[in-house]
Amino acid sequence: MNLASVKGLARYRALILPTAILTLLVWGAAIVTRVNLATLVDGIPRGVALWRHMFPPAWDAFSELLAPALETVQIAFVGTVFGVLFALVVGFVAAANINSNRIGRETARGLLSAERALPDLITLLLFVAIVGLGPFPGVMAVALSSVGMLGKLFADAIEEVDPRPVEALGAIGATKAQIIRFAVLPQVLPSFIANSMFRFDINIRMSIFLGAVGAGGIGFHLVSAVRLLEYQAALSAIVVVLVLVLACEKLSDIVRTKIFGQAVLR
Amino acid sequence: MRTLRIPTQVHPPVYYERWYRRWFWVGVIFAVVFAWSLASLNINLRLFWEGIPHFLRLLSEMFPPNWAVFTRGRVLWSILEALSMAFLGTFIGAILSFPLALLGAKNITPSPVVRALAKGLMAAERAVPTLIIILLLVVVVGLGPFAGVIAISLGSIGMLGKLFAEAMEDVDPKPLESLTSTGATRLQVIRYAILPQVLPSLVANSLYRFDINLRAALFLGVVGGGGIGFELHMAMNLFRYRDALAITVMTLGVVWLAEAISDRLRRQIIGRELLQ
Amino acid sequence: MLTVKNLAKRLPDGRLLLKDISFSVNKGEFVGILGESGVGKTVLLRCINGLTMPDSGEVMIAGPHVTHRINGNHQELRKIQRHIGMIFQGSILVKRLSALENVLTGRLGWISPLRSLLYGFTDEEVQHALAAMERVGVRHLANRRAETLSGGEMQRVAIARALIQDPYLLLADEPVSNLDPKNTEMVLDCLRPLTQQMAIIGVFHTPQLVSKYCTRAIGIKDGVIIHDGSPHITRHMQEEIYGAEWEEDTARPVAVA
Numbered sequence: 001m002n003l004a005s006v007k008g009l010a011r012y013r014a015l016i017l018p019t020a021i022l023t024l025l026v027w028g029a030a031i032v033t034r035v036n037l038a039t040l041v042d043g044i045p046r047g048v049a050l051w052r053h054m055f056p057p058a059w060d061a062f063s064e065l066l067a068p069a070l071e072t073v074q075i076a077f078v079g080t081v082f083g084v085l086f087a088l089v090v091g092f093v094a095a096a097n098i099n100s101n102r103i104g105r106e107t108a109r110g111l112l113s114a115e116r117a118l119p120d121l122i123t124l125l126l127f128v129a130i131v132g133l134g135p136f137p138g139v140m141a142v143a144l145s146s147v148g149m150l151g152k153l154f155a156d157a158i159e160e161v162d163p164r165p166v167e168a169l170g171a172i173g174a175t176k177a178q179i180i181r182f183a184v185l186p187q188v189l190p191s192f193i194a195n196s197m198f199r200f201d202i203n204i205r206m207s208i209f210l211g212a213v214g215a216g217g218i219g220f221h222l223v224s225a226v227r228l229l230e231y232q233a234a235l236s237a238i239v240v241v242l243v244l245v246l247a248c249e250k251l252s253d254i255v256r257t258k259i260f261g262q263a264v265l266r
Numbered sequence: 267m268r269t270l271r272i273p274t275q276v277h278p279p280v281y282y283e284r285w286y287r288r289w290f291w292v293g294v295i296f297a298v299v300f301a302w303s304l305a306s307l308n309i310n311l312r313l314f315w316e317g318i319p320h321f322l323r324l325l326s327e328m329f330p331p332n333w334a335v336f337t338r339g340r341v342l343w344s345i346l347e348a349l350s351m352a353f354l355g356t357f358i359g360a361i362l363s364f365p366l367a368l369l370g371a372k373n374i375t376p377s378p379v380v381r382a383l384a385k386g387l388m389a390a391e392r393a394v395p396t397l398i399i400i401l402l403l404v405v406v407v408g409l410g411p412f413a414g415v416i417a418i419s420l421g422s423i424g425m426l427g428k429l430f431a432e433a434m435e436d437v438d439p440k441p442l443e444s445l446t447s448t449g450a451t452r453l454q455v456i457r458y459a460i461l462p463q464v465l466p467s468l469v470a471n472s473l474y475r476f477d478i479n480l481r482a483a484l485f486l487g488v489v490g491g492g493g494i495g496f497e498l499h500m501a502m503n504l505f506r507y508r509d510a511l512a513i514t515v516m517t518l519g520v521v522w523l524a525e526a527i528s529d530r531l532r533r534q535i536i537g538r539e540l541l542q
Numbered sequence: 543m544l545t546v547k548n549l550a551k552r553l554p555d556g557r558l559l560l561k562d563i564s565f566s567v568n569k570g571e572f573v574g575i576l577g578e579s580g581v582g583k584t585v586l587l588r589c590i591n592g593l594t595m596p597d598s599g600e601v602m603i604a605g606p607h608v609t610h611r612i613n614g615n616h617q618e619l620r621k622i623q624r625h626i627g628m629i630f631q632g633s634i635l636v637k638r639l640s641a642l643e644n645v646l647t648g649r650l651g652w653i654s655p656l657r658s659l660l661y662g663f664t665d666e667e668v669q670h671a672l673a674a675m676e677r678v679g680v681r682h683l684a685n686r687r688a689e690t691l692s693g694g695e696m697q698r699v700a701i702a703r704a705l706i707q708d709p710y711l712l713l714a715d716e717p718v719s720n721l722d723p724k725n726t727e728m729v730l731d732c733l734r735p736l737t738q739q740m741a742i743i744g745v746f747h748t749p750q751l752v753s754k755y756c757t758r759a760i761g762i763k764d765g766v767i768i769h770d771g772s773p774h775i776t777r778h779m780q781e782e783i784y785g786a787e788w789e790e791d792t793a794r795p796v797a798v799a
Binding site: 025026028029030032033034035036039040042043046047050070071074075077078081117118119120121122125128129130131132134135136139140205208209212213219222223226234238241242245246249 | 299300303304306307308309310313314317318320321324346347349350351353354357393394395397398401402404405406407408410411412414415416481484485488489495498499502510514517518521522525
Binding site: 164167168169171181 | 628630635
């Protein structure tokens with residue numbers, strides 16, 4: 001055994017333990033999740049058959065799906081608006097350069113962190129327990145789940161503002177509210193809008209998923225169609241969902257380039 | 267008050283527009299759409315107000331959490347299922363994303379057509395909600411966690427492919443150039459020049475995706491993919507609130523723990539890389 | 543107009559920075575404050591307009607009718623601060639607003655918060671701002687975004703912002719330190735005639751500028767005033783202030799061998 005191959009082997013020694021652990025985990029996970037390649041292979045002809053059942057999409061279903069699609073968008077929209085409003089309030093409270101009260105700030109940041117840890121489904125079930133089924137709990141779930149992320153993004157943006165104009169205005173007698181309006185807001189508005197649009201995108205997807213769980217909208221129709229074996233209607237619903245997602249992404253892209261492209265900001 | 271326009275002889279005219287004029291039309295459209303949406307969704311805040319005492323009563327029925335629900339085995343197993351689904355799904359997804367990312371990276375694939383196809387595929391996958399993937403998979407391979415694993419794998423390709431490709435493009439080009447100039451094949455260049463540089467960030471990105479996949483995995487059960495969502499939903503529907511609280515707390519604990527571990531690992535990997 | 547009596551200020555670690563500062567400034571004066579880096583010139587300015595509270599001593603501002611004493615009370619502080627304009631090194635404008643809007647913000651100390659938030663500025667205030675901008679020669683820049691202006695232009699916009707406060711006193715913290723000679727001259731030429739309506743106190747780090755533009759110089763060393771009088775600082779006094787030999791043509795202190 002020459003020196004070169006010994007040295008080569010030594011380099012790999014460090015990898016032995018992690019590789020062994022990884023293999024063990026993968027193998028264990030495969031057992032727990034009942035990975036079965038035979039099922040997968042069987043699934044292929046079934047997949048083909050499924051595709052043949054689904055295609056072409058049910059053309060008459062499209063007109064019926066417009067209303068639920070609209071509902072999904074509205075849930076995401078209203079939820080995002082409420083979420084943004086709450087996030088603005090909490091965001092300002094959590095920002096070090098606005099709120100000199102340390103306890104208040106840390107509490108706000110803590111609440112935002114806690115909300116981010118809450119899975120969406122749990123918030124939905126929570127609201128369903130309060131107001132019953134339908135789009136209303138969906139809206140509230142969307143709103144609540146947005147506050148954590150948006151609140152943090154807003155607070156961070158506020159804290160990253162150039163502090164010198166803030167101090168300059170403070171030096172000549174402006175009140176806190178005036179300073180926020182004239183020195184902080186102009187700096188932070190473009191990023192507020194961009195972040196809100198980003199969250200709206202996420203909320204559209206969330207709204208679709210929540211619909212599947214009972215909040216109404218196109219998610220619900222999609223799941224029903226599959227459960228009732230109406231595969232062509234399901235394909236129609238899928239097409240509508242894809243169009244929705246792509247349209248919202250495009251919209252959010254347009255708004256964001258417009259904002260960073262010109263002087264939005266007064 | 268209309269926009270103030272001040273004509274002067276020597277200087278160009280000066281404009282001063284007050285904020286409500288600038289945002290007027292945006293504001294009007296926004297308000298109309300908002301009001302219309304509120305109305306058509308039947309959002310009635312009074313319902314919320316009336317629901318609060320109901321909710322408080324619910325809360326009291328939830329305490330104390332019924333930890334005995336875990337002795338029934340099914341629940342604990344569901345959590346294990348969710349963890350396994352997320353882990354395996356992320357693992358397979360990362361493996362599948364790797365070649366796709368290679369095809370999409372500017373410094374590895376010269377053909378812009380191939381690159382565009384690869385990136386297009388990744389973007390298309392990102393647009394498809396995981397919900398659709400899981401619903402179709404359930405029809406094809408049946409209910410249960412296996413469908414969940416496949417759904418999570420496929421659902422990760424878009425994001426992981428993009429992140430991987432970006433990591434590859436950020437690589438130091440000098441080792442690549444020196445290796446290529448000594449006559450190494452494309453595969454060898456990838457294996458010896460790119461992989462070592464990019465491995466830490468691949469692992470870090472996969473851990474990031476694992477966090478996302480864990481949350482999804484927990485709830486795929488509701489639509490048939492295995493995981494704890496089904497149990498939770500059932501508990502709420504059967505009014506077994508104390509069970510529901512126990513399940514919720516345990517779920518939150520698991521998520522928090524897994525994310526903390528994943529964060530630690532990520533920081534270690536990125537930290538070590540920075541030190542290099 | 544401004545009276546400072548026995549002002550003292552400690553550093554965070556407890557040492558005394560400013561020990562016993564006393565002086566008065568009146569309308570018509572352009573005072574240049576000189577001293578080593580870190581001696582406390584900026585801290586002194588900040589004590590004068592209430593951004594920082596001195597540990598002991600008094601600051602009193604007198605207008606045509608009243609005398610205000612600086613203390614920690616917010617409401618009263620606002621009433622005093624609106625009479626004191628301030629410009630900084632590197633001029634602190636809000637980058638995304640236009641020059642005109644930046645100048646208008648100078649008036650905020652005088653306007654009720656409610657009105658400024660809901661309505662904005664009145665036409666009269668806009669005219670007033672434009673007149674101030676005309677005085678300093680930046681009116682043609684009114685609708686340009688602040689971030690597109692040169693350093694000298696931004697500083698003059700900052701001066702216009704201070705002007706519309708109709709201040710008794712204008713504080714300038716190293717206003718020209720990062721400007722080239724031509725812009726330095728433009729800005730200081732702008733400042734000098736303003737002494738007809740107010741007192742100006744400027745912190746500078748080159749005695750040459752003080753000598754050329756100011757009516758009076760105050761030198762600070764070790765927390766006390768060691769020179770208060772003619773703006774033409776003798777070489778001997780410069781050595782006192784900076785504690786080193788002063789090279790006249792390079793305008794920099796040279797360490798004594």
